Amino acid sequence: MDLTDRVVVVTGGAGGIGAALGRRLVAEGAAAVVLADTAADRVRAVADGIGPTAHAVVVDAADADQVSALVADVERQYGRIDLFCANAGVATGRGLDAPDADWERAWRVNVLAHVYAARAVLPGMLARGEGYLLHTCSAAGVLTAVGDAPYTATKHAALGFAEWLSITYRDRGIRVSALCPQGVDTPMLADGLAAGHLGARVIAASGAVLTAEQVADVTVASLAEERFLILPHPEVADYARRRVEDPDGWQAALRRMVVRLGPGG
Template identity: 80%
Template sequence: MYLTDRVAVITGGAGGIGAALGRRFVAEGAAAVVLADLNADAARAVAQAIGPVAHAVGVDVTDERQVRTLVEETERQYGRIDLFCANAGVATGGGVEAPDADWDRAWRVNVLAHVYAARAVLPAMLHRGQGYLLMTCSAAGVLTAVGDAPYTATKHAAVGFAEWLAITYRDAGIRVSALCPQGVDTPMLAEGLAAGHLGARVIAASGAVLTPDQVADAAVAGLAEERFLILPHPEVAGYARRRAEDPDGWQAGVRKLVRKLRAASQ
């Protein structure tokens, strides 16, 4: 899919990757970009900076009724949604001991929000015989997020759901991509580092932290090629192959890195 004259909706659009996607889509000639975010004021500020084809709405992606309303109002205003980017996500920094509330929030934002988006946009897309879903799933969805069990589990679920959609609806004209960046210079990473989360420290130590704009560039290229897995960090493909071919060796390597980081912090 090329973005010229397209109508796109982006959740988590108030900052980070979502805002970068909005800027890039407009630069590509999108007809309209709707930035949806729990922080409506921040989303409005981004939309105003992008220009007149962008506008913002306040949406809680864990509330299916709000997601459905977002889709209905966008379709009413613009006639269609060509591309829905389910981009909102949360990390916890917790392990198995993370409170149930953290597990539940990760599940609702990182997985169910994708389900709600698909339920809302698919009927009209299927009627037209075309449409695109871009789901931000993270490299944690094909590898792991060291130190964050809820994030790892839910991002794997998100990739699995995206793959199911791609298999089920491709022949009906629906395209699906899973955007899986590794380290990105976003508030999520900054907050993780400030809190001392192990996963954030692993990402920072990798030396491969991209800007949100670089991730948006990769997303646009992947959409043009209609690739299922969009990997802004090319090395993730190699890691995934190594993990599949030698899971014990892969885990040993990650454990070694974790031990090194823990020793350095003592």
């Protein structure tokens, strides 16, 4: 996809990967980048810092009505949406002890937000015969987020949904990419480390933490190639092969890591 003169929406745009994507998309020549987030002050500050082609809106990506209104407003103002980046996400750092409220929030933000975005934006894209969906699914959707059961389950669901969209709509002009980074230096990782979450400590111990800007660079390059699976950490492909070829050995290695880095590790 050539990003020049494109109209783009990015959810989760107040920081981390979303903000980095916003900056990079504008640098690539996008006509307008609409950054959506629930954190009003932060998303407005990001948009103001990027410049006049970036615009901030306060929207909950996990609310179907708000997403529908966002899409309608952008289409009314700019005539179309060329690329919708469903980027909002939440982690819990919990296992079976996670309360139902955490599971519900993870499901709504990590999965249903992608469904709501697709429902709202696809009619216009299909009518034009072209459009692009970018879903941030995480390497947890390809592998496993040790220490976080809701995150693992919902990110697997998000990746499955993105694949379904690609299979169903690509021949009708719709491109879909699933962005699956592993460790990224974002507030989500920082908050997890501060809380002592096992998954965050595993990521930090791996020594393979990228900046959000590096992830944005890889993402833009992959959008140009219209690749379905975007892996800013190329080693994730090797991990995935090992996971499929030797699931028992893969799980054993993760269990050893959990023992080493678990409470008191």
